[in-house]
Amino acid sequence: MKEELIKLILAFRENRNWEQFHNPKDLAISLSIEASELLENFQWKSSEEAVESKKEQIADELADVLVYAVYLAQSLDLDLEDIILTKLKKNEAKYPIEKAFGKKDKYTDL
Amino acid sequence: MKEELIKLILAFRENRNWEQFHNPKDLAISLSIEASELLENFQWKSSEEAVESKKEQIADELADVLVYAVYLAQSLDLDLEDIILTKLKKNEAKYPIEKAFGKKDKYTDL
Amino acid sequence: MKEELIKLILAFRENRNWEQFHNPKDLAISLSIEASELLENFQWKSSEEAVESKKEQIADELADVLVYAVYLAQSLDLDLEDIILTKLKKNEAKYPIEKAFGKKDKYTDL
């Protein structure tokens, strides 16, 4: 994510004096709530119906998830791109191509 | 997020032929499950205890959330930075500084 | 739920001296995590596939959700059957039959 955008996200919070509420546990709760609100747009619908009728809401909720991801990363002093790279390497070990190709199973079931 | 990193994330999936499972509804389910696994690291713990004893696991789960965010955005043809900017503008209207300063209430309760 | 079963559920906890961790907020977190573990059994699968291959796991996770519901109700001094009756009445007002019949929309969209 661009440094400039991260600054905007953090400034939004500073301007409202909300850092005082943003401990990592409550941020993790909030991120989970937003992910659930994202999912709510798909409730009782096929994937296609949801995308057709709720695309803007889905985009908004996905943005909320990302905003909390930025706050949580900042409070833990984590760099988003670093942790993704680290996790991709672990996922490569958990899901080697020759075992996981075309399979939807969890690594524990492969 | 850097174009290069997004390409790595998408390549991870292509190499395993997993796009076939990745419809937006199942991606939204998965994003919500990962957010919940992130939260599990804080279960029964204070925020401080969790960060002290589970920081690596928290980083890994946060990375999983972000990876699914990239897949979902790609499947909906959304740009992550664009949707964040759009949502920040909406949040500024919902939470004007003079009303929201230092308050933890939802905008509907402000 | 039978009084006798509720007693068993509470005894399980007392025998392990776990009430000390079971404040309502952490119980709500745990209930949400268990609901997500339930959902995980449906990840990347059609409803039918999941029921066929994961029925026992689904039953176990649903039981975990109910066990936490009992703990949360007990910590708030709520009776499970009372709160369901109260909520059904509210839902009847929100979703009057003549408006909601055969519709999957949220009441705010009806």
Next chain:
Amino acid sequence: MKEELIKLILAFRENRNWEQFHNPKDLAISLSIEASELLENFQWKSSEEAVESKKEQIADELADVLVYAVYLAQSLDLDLEDIILTKLKKNEAKYPIEKAFGKKDKYTDL
């Protein structure tokens, strides 16, 4: 849960002709969304503050969780009390009193 109450819950749905939407996967999604709405009452609050200011909303969301649990159990032909008894036995094996007494760790960490 009393047979009579289960009948009321199922009648609520039949009267609205909603069984057509209630496949197990979408019910699992809905249960997870309701659990998250329950948790939202605790967002940015201590457990005590939430219980003091949001007890009615917490009770309502807990009721929604239970209503979906009844629908899901019915669609899978599961008896709620049976699955709880079965799971309590498994939990006793996972968390033997002598190992788990006073410990908040997951069984995999005990």
